[in-house]
Amino acid sequence: MKRCPTGHATHPQWRMAAALVLAQLRAQMALPGYAHAPTLGLLYITDHYASEAQTLLDFLSAELPEVTDWSGTVGIGVCASNAQYFDEPALAVMLLDIPCDQYRVFSGVAPLPRVGEGRFVAHTALVHADGNTPDVTGLVAEMAERTTSGYVFGGLAASRGASVQFAVGGSGNLAGHGAAGGVFLGGLSGVAWGPGVHWLSRITQGCQPVGPVQRITAAQDNVVLALDGEPALDVLLRTLDVSLEGDPQIAVERVRATLAGLMDAGEEPGTCARTGHFGPDTRVRQILGLDGARHGVALAESIEPGMWLAFCQCRAAAAHADLTRICAEVREELSPDVLEPFLLGSTAPEQALAVPPQRHITGAIYVSCSTRGGSHWGGPGAELRAVRHALGDVPLVGFFAAGEIAGHHVYGYTGVLTVFTSDDPTI
Template sequence: MTVTPPRFKAGFSETAQWSSACNEVLLGLGDIPEESNLGFIYLSDNHADDFGSILTYLREKTGIEHWCGTVGIGVASIAGDKFGRIDSREVYDQSALVALIGAFPSDSFQVFEAGQIEMDEGVRLVVTGDGVEKWLTENKPYLGVVHADPRDYSLPLQLSSLAAGLETYLVGGLTSSRTEMLQVADHVAESAVSGVLFNANAPAITGLTQGCSPIGEQRMVTVSEGRRIVTIDNRPALDVLKEDIGELLSRDLSRIGGYIFVGFPIAGNETEDYLVRNILSIDTGDGSLEITEETQPGQPIFFCRRDSDTARKDLNRLLDDLRARLPSSPKAGLYFSCLGRGQALFGPNSEELNVIRQEFGDMPLVGFYANGEISHDRLYGYTGVLTLFY
C-alpha cells in the first residue's frame, strides 16, 4: 500500500538562542517533503532582532523559498517539539518560534506586500512584490492570509478597500510587539500589510469566534464627535452605560476596564457578527465616552462584556460549523487570536488551543496573539480567526 506523505508539518521551540531555536523547529518538522514550497513563521518579540537571520537559516535548511509571518507577544501552535512529540502550546512574554510548512499546488499562491500611496480619494493600499501583477492577471484569489501594522488608524478602511479591490476574503492579524513591528513576505520588513494570496487550487475554509457577549439591548448613537460618543438614544452615553452594566459596576467605573466594551453589529451579516471596541475614557462631567472607533449618529450600538464561558461556547460553535462545512478532514490550520484571549480568557495550559485540538486532533497549526484580528474585510477585536486547509 502506498502511503501519502503529509502535505503540512509544524515545528516549535521555546529556546532563547535563535539558531538553536531554528534547529529545534527543524527537528519538530522532521523530514521535509520535497514538494514543500511555502512556510508560515511566527515568533515572539524576544526573537525580533534576529528575524532576518531566522528566515535565512530556515530557508537554507528547508529549501523552501517562500515565507510569510510576523511577530507576536504570544505565539500558538499544535506542532512537534525537538523530540518529535506533538503538543499544543500557547507562549507569552518569552522566547518562542513556530513554523508551518506546506506543499501547495504549483501557482496556487502568491506572496505579496501592500504599500500605502496617496490617491485623490486618500491613502490606499497597493499590492506589490515579485510576480504579483502577473499572478493576479492569471489567477483569481479567493483567500488572503495577511499581517498588518497596528499603528495606522486608517487601517480598517484600507483593509476594506484592499479586500474589495482584490475581490478576496482576508484573514489574519495585526502584529503585536514591544519592539519592531516586523513582518515577513519573502523578506523581513515593516510593511503596512503583507501576506499570501491563494487561488481555488489551495482549498481552505475559515470562520470567526467572538470573545465577548452582548449585554443590554441594541441602541443607537444619537450625537457623536469622532471617537467621542455624546448621547445614545438621546440620553448621555454614560447614563446608558450604567443602566446596562448594573448598579454594582456603576458604583466603581474603574472596574470596567478590560471587562466592558462597546459593540457594533455588522449589517446584513448572517452569523450576527459584531465589532468590539475598547472604552478609552469616561467624562463624568458631560457623560460622554471616548472609544477606539469613530462613530456616526444613527449607528447601532450595544455594550458587551468579556466572558469566558460564552467565549468557550462560541469557539465550540465555530468548530462545529467548520466541521459541518469541511468536505474532508483538515490537513493544517492557521489561528489568529486576540491578546485578550488565550490564558486571559480560557485559563492556563493552552486551553484555547486544546479546544481546537479536541475537535481536529494533532493537525499541524500555527498562529499568534494579535493586536487585532482580520476577517473578510474588517478589523475585529477579542476574536479568534481559524483557517483550515484541506
C-alpha cells in the same frame, strides 16, 4: 494538497529553537500523507526573537532550500496544535505544498494587483499588518477588494520591539522581493490564495453582551452621545447597575471591565438579539473614557449615527463556548452525513454516492487576540487544547495579535480560525 508539516519550539537561543523545529519538520516530511517537497513556509515568532528576525529567516531558508517562499510576522505569543507559547522566546513554522500558480506572496515592494490587473487571480488572502500603519483598517478593507471573495484573514503584528513581517516570494524571482531581504516593517504583507486552494474560515468572539443592542442616534468623532435617543453615559451606567453619585471607585472598576460591540449602520443586529452572542458583523472596541459634560462615552473607533452598539464584557466561559461552536461548524461542513438518505427512508443507495466526499483538514491557521492569551482561559494552552479537542490533531500554527483580521474588518478580542482542506483519500 497534502498535510502540512509543522514545527514549534521555545528556547532562550533562537538557533536551538530553530534546530528543534527543523527536526520536527524533516521527520514529518518523511511520513506518508505529508508534503514531501513544500515550497511555501509560514513563520511566526514571538517578539523575543524580533531583533534577530533577518538572521533567523536566512537560517531557515538555507536549511530548507526547497522552500522558496515565506510569509509570517511577530506576536506576543505563537501557537501550534495543542500548544501555545505566550510571552516567551518561541517560533512556529508550517510548510505547504500548494502549486505555485495558486498562491502569491505580497508585500509593500511587491503589492497584490487588483482583480483583473494581473494574470494571478486572488480568491482570498492571509494578511499580516503593522497596527501603527496609518489607516490600517482602510488598507485591510482595500486588500479585501483585491480578492474575488472579498474576504481576507490574518492579524496585526504584536511586539514590544520591532513589528517585523516576513515576505519572500519565489526566492527573488518575483519582481520587487529580491533586494528586500524578506523582513519588513510597516504596511501589509501576506499570501494571496488562488481559487484552487480550498479553505474555510470562522471568527469567534471573546465577549458577550451585557445589555441590549441599541442604535446610536447621536455621535461626534469617537464619542457616542445618545443611544435610542437617551444619553449614552446614562445607558452605560444603568446597564452596569452603578452610579457616579455612589461609590465612584466601584463604577470606575465596572466601566474598565466593559467594552463596546459595534455594528455598521447597514447591518441587522438580529443574530445578537436572538442568540445573546456577537456574530462576525460585530467589532469590539475599548471604552476610552466618559464625557460627563455631554453624558457621552468615548470609544476606540470613529462613530457615526445609525451604527448599532451593545455594551459587553470578556468572559472566558462565553469565549470557550463560542470557540467550540465555530469548530463544530467547520467539522460539520467538512463531513457531510452520507447516511442521511437512508435515515430519511431512501431506498436508493446510489443517492449516498452522490454526496460529496468527506474533506480533510490539511492545515490550519489560528490568530487570537493577545488579551485572550496567558491565563484568560484558566490555564496555559487551554485555548489551543479546545481547538484540538474540537478539530482533532490537525497541523496548526498561528500567533497572538494586536488585532485580528477577518472579512474586511480589523477586530479585537476575537479568534480567527482558517483551515485548508483536501478531498484526497490518502491523507
